[in-house]
Amino acid sequence: MRVDAFDFHLPEDRIALRPAEPRDAARLLVVRPDELLDRGVLDLPDLLGPGDVLVVNNTRVIPSRLHGRRGEARVEVTLHKSEGGTVWAAFARPARKCRPGDTLVFGDLCAQVVERRAGGEVVLAFDCADDQMMAALEAHGEMPLPPYIAGRRAVDTKDDSDYQTAFAAEAGAVAAPTAGLHFTDRLLAALAARGVGREEVTLHVGAGTFLPVKAEDTDAHVMHAEWGRVPRAVAERLTAARAAGGRVVAVGTTSLRLLESAADQAGRIQPFEGDTDIFITPGYRFRAIDRLMTNFHLPRSTLFMLVSAFSGLDRMQSAYAHAVAERYRFYSYGDACLLHPSTPSVGGAGR
Structure with missing residues (x-):
């Protein structure tokens, strides 16, 4: 159709x-x-x-939206599916700044770009242990509100429960x-x-x-x-x-x-x-x-x-x-x- x-x-x-x-x-x-x-x-x-x-x-x-850097360039990623352990598929903005082999830094959490796919999607391997991944996201991530909300107001602590x-x-x-x-x-x-x-x-x-x-x-x-x-x-x-x-x-x-x-x-x-x-x-x-x-x-x-x-x-x-x-x-x-x-x-x- x-x-x-x-x-x-x-x-x-x-x-x-x-x-x-x-x-x-x-x-x-x-x-x-x-x-x-x-x-x-x-x-x-x-x-x-x-x-x-x-x-x-x-x-x-999970607080799956991460703001960080690739070198001096700012980058934002939204994790969208676990691919096993600490490997995640994610949507990146801007995706062109995320090439295989690049390291993305989110505070003291780092991830290597394993693969770049069509549609702004990348695959990231994070540098923490499996059992630390959720705690790392809690420390560095934010709630992934849809763009029609996040684009019109800031994400805040109320969204953590809402x-x-x-x-x-x-x-x-x-x-x-x-x-x-x-x-x-x-x-x-x-x-x-x-x-x-x-x-x-x-x-x-x-x-x-x-x-x-x-x-x-x-x-x-x-x-x-x-x-x-x-x-x-x-x-x-x-x-x-x-x-x-x-x-x-x-x-x-x-x-x-x-x-x-x-x-x-x-x-x-x-x-x-x-x-x-x-x-x-x-x-x-x-x-x-x-x-x-x-x-x-x-x-x-x-x-x-x-x-x-x-x-x-x-x-x-x-x-x-x-x-x-x-x-x-x-x-x-x-x-x-x-x-x-x-x-x-x-x-x-x-x-």
């Missing part, structure tokens, strides 16, 4: 620079095939039912699974009281997920791989929940992409551990999920393509136009949607 089919106009003042306070005070646009409902995140228990299961991503964002979900446990992401940012203890308690279950999976979100699509056609776009895991016990419980008539509700596109990577052709979710570069566009037949809770995404992005595949391109274009007109807050720190599918997924609940 042509990428410009996924374009839309967003006024700059709709981009949220801070999350709602409290987090569950965010608005929630319910997108059904035949109607749009303006609700709030705290209404989520009323929109789900006993036996439904939320699937959340428990990845933890840009982590309530489920954050497994360190490794370089971008937050932002749909999870809306959950609070009181919302989780209300969902549990309603009989809505919760399962955790891990997908270490990479910065490549949020890069704009530069190709003119979706067939020419190459997704960056991300590492994920669906434990066997979680896969078995999710499959059993669907068999009993419950709905699997993915909290975020990261959970959705991982579950779709783990599902077989019959819609049964299997244990999974490894890299996934799944790229979902209209025409994809969903297998693993029945609902999707997600934030509002960038125009021409792979994530807007994904939600258009799930709920229909025309439906999502009209839903986003409604959200703009009603002054919903967009992107990572913004409001949320609860999406219904345009067609039932394979093996999913019909209700």
Whole structure:
């Protein structure tokens, strides 16, 4: 498909620079095939039912943006995927100043450029021990806020907590699974009281997920791989929940992409551990999920393509136009949607 089919106009003042306070005070646009409902995140228990299961991503964002020097030249890198030990793939600015063999210095942390790839990507080998890598990033890195936020205000200590979900446990992401940012203890308690279950999976979100699509056609776009895991016990419980008539509700596109990577052709979710570069566009037949809770995404992005595949391109274009007109807050720190599918997924609940 042509990428410009996924374009839309967003006024700059709709981009949220801070999350709602409290987090569950965010608005929630319910997108059904035949109607749009303006609700709030705290209404989520009323929109789900006993036996439904939320699937959340428990990845933890690491301070993966580093500012340093190559000789006298300034350089900024954003780590986006571990390639084993202290070797990381990263996006560099300016990439032309990072040649194989060069040493980049970030305070007392150093890295050697092992490889330079297309699209401003480099591979870096850091000079610390494996078990010291996370401590080194905590000491020298900053939260990798998306450019539409970091370009308009400075990153500060408040972002250290604001840009982590309530489920954050497994360190490794370089971008937050932002749909999870809306959950609070009181919302989780209300969902549990309603009989809505919760399962955790891990997908270490990479910065490549949020890069704009530069190709003119979706067939020419190459997704960056991300590492994920669906434990066997979680896969078995999710499959059993669907068999009993419950709905699997993915909290975020990261959970959705991982579950779709783990599902077989019959819609049964299997244990999974490894890299996934799944790229979902209209025409994809969903297998693993029945609902999707997600934030509002960038125009021409792979994530807007994904939600258009799930709920229909025309439906999502009209839903986003409604959200703009009603002054919903967009992107990572913004409001949320609860999406219904345009067609039932394979093996999913019909209700």
